[in-house]
Amino acid sequence: MIDAKTIAIVKSTIPAVVETGPALTAHFYQRMFNHNPELKEIFNMSNQRNGDQREALFNAICAWASHLETPEVLTNAVEKIAQKHTSFSIQPAQYDIVGYHLLATLKEMLNPGQDVLDAWGKAYQALAGIFIRREAEIYQSNQNQDGGWQGTRPFRLVAKTRESETITGFRFAAADGGPVMPYQPGQYTAVWIKPVGFENQEIRQYSLTHQPDGQHYSIAVKRDNKGLVSRWLHDCAEPGDIIHLAPPAGDFYLDVTPKTPVSLISAGTGQTPLLAMLGSLARHEHQAQVNWFHAAENGLRHAFADHVNNTGGQLRHFTQQVWYSKPGPADITGTGSIKAGHMDLTPYISSLNDSQMTWWLCGPVGFMQFIARQLMDNGVNAERIRYECFGPHKVL
Numbered sequence: 001m002i003d004a005k006t007i008a009i010v011k012s013t014i015p016a017v018v019e020t021g022p023a024l025t026a027h028f029y030q031r032m033f034n035h036n037p038e039l040k041e042i043f044n045m046s047n048q049r050n051g052d053q054r055e056a057l058f059n060a061i062c063a064w065a066s067h068l069e070t071p072e073v074l075t076n077a078v079e080k081i082a083q084k085h086t087s088f089s090i091q092p093a094q095y096d097i098v099g100y101h102l103l104a105t106l107k108e109m110l111n112p113g114q115d116v117l118d119a120w121g122k123a124y125q126a127l128a129g130i131f132i133r134r135e136a137e138i139y140q141s142n143q144n145q146d147g148g149w150q151g152t153r154p155f156r157l158v159a160k161t162r163e164s165e166t167i168t169g170f171r172f173a174a175a176d177g178g179p180v181m182p183y184q185p186g187q188y189t190a191v192w193i194k195p196v197g198f199e200n201q202e203i204r205q206y207s208l209t210h211q212p213d214g215q216h217y218s219i220a221v222k223r224d225n226k227g228l229v230s231r232w233l234h235d236c237a238e239p240g241d242i243i244h245l246a247p248p249a250g251d252f253y254l255d256v257t258p259k260t261p262v263s264l265i266s267a268g269t270g271q272t273p274l275l276a277m278l279g280s281l282a283r284h285e286h287q288a289q290v291n292w293f294h295a296a297e298n299g300l301r302h303a304f305a306d307h308v309n310n311t312g313g314q315l316r317h318f319t320q321q322v323w324y325s326k327p328g329p330a331d332i333t334g335t336g337s338i339k340a341g342h343m344d345l346t347p348y349i350s351s352l353n354d355s356q357m358t359w360w361l362c363g364p365v366g367f368m369q370f371i372a373r374q375l376m377d378n379g380v381n382a383e384r385i386r387y388e389c390f391g392p393h394k395v396l
Contacts, residue, residue, distance in 0.1 A: 009119035087190035147179035164303035183248030207272035270363030
């Protein structure tokens with residue numbers, strides 16, 4: 001419990017912190033990596049260069065400082081971050097490093113005095129304690145499961161399948177031949193690699209695309225010409241290679257009753273966690289309506305089309321609609337389940353807006369904001385909209 005004096009001091013300094021903006025976290029990261037370069041082996045340096053991680057940390061600092069008396073308000077945010085931390089195998093000692101550089105950054109940028117620094121130190125230690133305890137629970141739970149483990153485990157790439165012009169699927173089996181722990185539909189695994197020529201170890205999280213079978217994990221990766229890991233996976237990884245994976249993690253997963261109607265909405269590789277959800281619904285013979293809405297650039301970049309058709313065909317009540325933003329010469333649009341243009345759910349919402357409908361979104365942030373606005377403008381309760389950001393979390 002944080003005492004009232006500490007809370008008052010921290011809250012009194014929030015305006016000064018807000019005024020610095022993400023410049024504060026930019027200074028923090030630069031300082032930390034200069035003094036502790038070993039942390040470059042854990043952090044996604046691409047997110048450092050584009051500013052996404054700095055923005056996410058700044059928002060998290062402000063949120064925590066604003067809710068010191070009511071930390072329960074941040075339970076969902078804490079769970080999301082803790083799940084990601086376990087995929088990076090974050091340890092308690094690393095919280096000490098982060099805390100040291102955070103306080104040093106506040107001193108160097110704001111020079112607020114020792115009383116303020118002490119108060120922020122207490123607030124940070126309280127937050128770190130929440131994460132450390134929750135992450136310890138996740139680590140222990142993973143290790144106790146059949147086929148579970150803590151940290152990373154070597155897996156053999158057993159299949160590499162081209163799913164579209166830009167997306168390739170990768171299937172892994174444990175290198176020791178043993179079972180692998182199950183996961184919830186929508187969760188992800190972290191890929192840890194450091195091939196020859198890489199400056200740092202790189203860790204990336206990829207959604208698990210298929211149903212658990214106790215032996216394999218499958219992911220699908222879009223090739224990004226600027227993406228260090230995606231390019232290596234597409235261009236260099238071959239069946240037989242050993243790649244280390246973290247246990248499945250994530251708080252974005254399907255959890256509905258058999259009578260709950262479900263709408264799965266995606267763009268591009270945003271469909272990857274939803275594929276596992278669709279598979280789970282089919283496997284459990286879901287009784288209620290299931291809708292699949294997907295946006296792709298064109299037919300050449302529309303991955304898993306046959307898989308969705310086959311899986312959806314196993315459901316009693318299944319509707320599918322796909323939009324191509326830039327149809328190719330061979331694409332037939334305007335009839336059937338494929339339309340040209342950007343996704344427009346307005347004609348569907350009135351007939352699908354069952355009060356029990358749950359809406360699951362994944363794709364670029366701009367796309368999800370666009371879709372969320374369509375839904376809410378047509379009366380969908382925001383509490384029934386769940387979404388996942390690839391990379392640092394953003395609020396829609």
